[in-house]
Amino acid sequence: MGRATEDVMHQYERYVMNTYVRSPLVLTKAKGSRVWDVEGREYLDLFPGWGVSGIGYNHPWVLTAIRGQTRRVLHVANNYYHPLQWRAAKKLIEASFDGTVFFTNSGAEAVETTIKLARRWGKGRYEIIVMDQSFHGRTIAALSATGQPKHQQGFEPLLAGFVRVPFSDLDAVRAAVTPRTCAVLVEPIQGEGGIRVAADAFLQGLRRLCDERHLLLIADEIQTGMGRTGTWFAYQRSGADPDLLVLAKTLGGGFPIGAVVAKRALADVLAPGTHATTYGGSPLGCACVLAVFEVIEKQKLLERVNTLSPHLFQRLSALRERAPVIRDIRGRGFMVGIELTRSGRSVVEACRAKRLLINCTQETVLRLLPAMTITKAQLDRGLSILEQALLEVQP
Ligand SMILES: Cc1ncc(COP(=O)(O)O)c(C=O)c1O
Numbered sequence: 001m002g003r004a005t006e007d008v009m010h011q012y013e014r015y016v017m018n019t020y021v022r023s024p025l026v027l028t029k030a031k032g033s034r035v036w037d038v039e040g041r042e043y044l045d046l047f048p049g050w051g052v053s054g055i056g057y058n059h060p061w062v063l064t065a066i067r068g069q070t071r072r073v074l075h076v077a078n079n080y081y082h083p084l085q086w087r088a089a090k091k092l093i094e095a096s097f098d099g100t101v102f103f104t105n106s107g108a109e110a111v112e113t114t115i116k117l118a119r120r121w122g123k124g125r126y127e128i129i130v131m132d133q134s135f136h137g138r139t140i141a142a143l144s145a146t147g148q149p150k151h152q153q154g155f156e157p158l159l160a161g162f163v164r165v166p167f168s169d170l171d172a173v174r175a176a177v178t179p180r181t182c183a184v185l186v187e188p189i190q191g192e193g194g195i196r197v198a199a200d201a202f203l204q205g206l207r208r209l210c211d212e213r214h215l216l217l218i219a220d221e222i223q224t225g226m227g228r229t230g231t232w233f234a235y236q237r238s239g240a241d242p243d244l245l246v247l248a249k250t251l252g253g254g255f256p257i258g259a260v261v262a263k264r265a266l267a268d269v270l271a272p273g274t275h276a277t278t279y280g281g282s283p284l285g286c287a288c289v290l291a292v293f294e295v296i297e298k299q300k301l302l303e304r305v306n307t308l309s310p311h312l313f314q315r316l317s318a319l320r321e322r323a324p325v326i327r328d329i330r331g332r333g334f335m336v337g338i339e340l341t342r343s344g345r346s347v348v349e350a351c352r353a354k355r356l357l358i359n360c361t362q363e364t365v366l367r368l369l370p371a372m373t374i375t376k377a378q379l380d381r382g383l384s385i386l387e388q389a390l391l392e393v394q395p
Contacts, residue, residue, distance in 0.1 A: 002039040023352060030057035033374045035357070043352075046368045046382045047359040051191070051223050054250030055295045056373040062253040065291035066284065075282045084286035091293045092261050095232040097241050100267040102260045103281030107222040107248030108137025110258035113275060114185070114218045114244045115141050117262065119161075121216060121269045122182030128218075129176050129184045131167040133193035133362075136185065136220055145185055148193070168198050170205040177209070183216040183244075184209070188234035191223035191369075194362040195330045195337025200238035207240035216243040216266075222258070223335070226250035227296050227372055230306045230333035237332075253292040257285035301372040305333045308376060312336065315383050323387070325395040327364075336368040337361075341395045350389040356382055 001024055008026045012018075026038040033056055035045050048057055055062070069084075076082045089101035104110040119126045130136075134147040143152055144159035147167075152158055163181070165172040173184060184206055190196040210217040219242035224234035226247065231237055233245060243266060248258035257280075262269070279285075296302065313329065316338065320326045328339040340347070344360035351358050359367040366386075370379060 004038040032056040043355045045357040046370045051249040051369045056371040062291045065287040069287040074284045085281045088286035088289040099263045104258035108139040108142040110246045111136045111142040113260045118183035125182040126161045127180040135192035168202045185218040187220045194365040203238040203240040218244040220246045222248045252288045255288035323390045338366040340364045354385045356385040
């Protein structure tokens with residue numbers, strides 16, 4: 001480890017709360033799928049910002065939008081109007097379904113918004129059915145909705161009203177509905193939960209069940225959204241529209257912004273005065289959202305994902321034949337999980353030593369969320385490094 005890295009880590013120990021499991025890497029610059037550390041070393045990042053930099057780090061069009069907006073106004077309070085908020089909302093509606101949008105500053109805050117909206121809509125019904133192994137964020141309501149007890153320990157009492165069922169088990173969801181239920185919350189592909197893909201039939205079944213029992217279907221697409229799986233939103237493949245769509249990460253191209261898209265019938269549930277956030281949907285944030293849409297549309301990133309993804313999965317399947325440490329390969333588009341027969345930590349470290357950044361979730365599942373702008377050559381290079389690392393470890 002270099003001296004400059006050690007210095008920064010030392011200052012963190014003193015001044016920064018130690019809430020994250022950090023790798024010994026100090027990043028100071030990034031562009032596209034490449035990042036540089038403080039020692040000047042370059043890395044290829046197949047997990048840029050936990051999915052935040054879905055269109056690549058520092059996309060020039062996002063930077064131009066930010067520069068342009070700084071010359072006008074950064075923040076306007078939400079008791080006034082500004083023209084970019086409706087434009088960003090319109091883009092989201094055009095990409096999803098007819099309705100209205102509430103902007104937030106983070107994913108967890110967007111999840112919280114749907115919990116409040118569903119409870120208010122429920123008029124006394126307050127239970128929300130959530131999935132095992134789900135992840136919805138770290139604020140207390142989003143954490144209570146999360147289906148992973150390990151994240152909840154020590155924070156009890158949690159918010160009441162969440163009923164957990166096995167993921168992708170429609171009968172279990174049906175059995176969990178009570179007269180108090182108001183909604184079902186699901187990630188179409190569980191990210192933190194280990195890249196577990198909900199079957200289309202499950203999502204379609206949820207839609208029917210919600211219609212029959214008068215429940216809201218909430219899709220948390222914070223990780224899957226904005227093109228990562230090859231459609232704007234992962235639910236679109238199943239054709240089962242949710243009533244509420246939750247977004248963040250790629251949405252702002254690196255700028256912190258989240259959003260809830262609500263079907264038109266829900267437009268008035270959170271009436272004036274019932275919900276708010278000071279920074280949500282700022283002109284700067286909305287300028288970034290508009291730039292992200294422009295990038296995805298004009299650079300044809302959905303098509304890119306759909307062209308490169310089969311290549312990515314074919315290479316991984318071929319590797320599986322040769323690397324007995326691989327137990328399973330899952331995912332869609334540019335959202336990939338490689339389940340190992342052993343802990344993935346040493347593979348992540350071996351990749352980092354070879355200048356490749358990836359992630360491991362649930363102990364054994366290597367996770368790749370490459371930027372949709374990655375070149376084929378970069379993707380191939382990353383896969384070759386991963387291949388070496390996987391062939392080096394014992395199953
Ligand atoms: C599916 C999902 N929901 C919610 C969140 C929380 O988002 P944030 O960290 O922006 O609060 C995440 C973050 O990883 C996520 O992947």
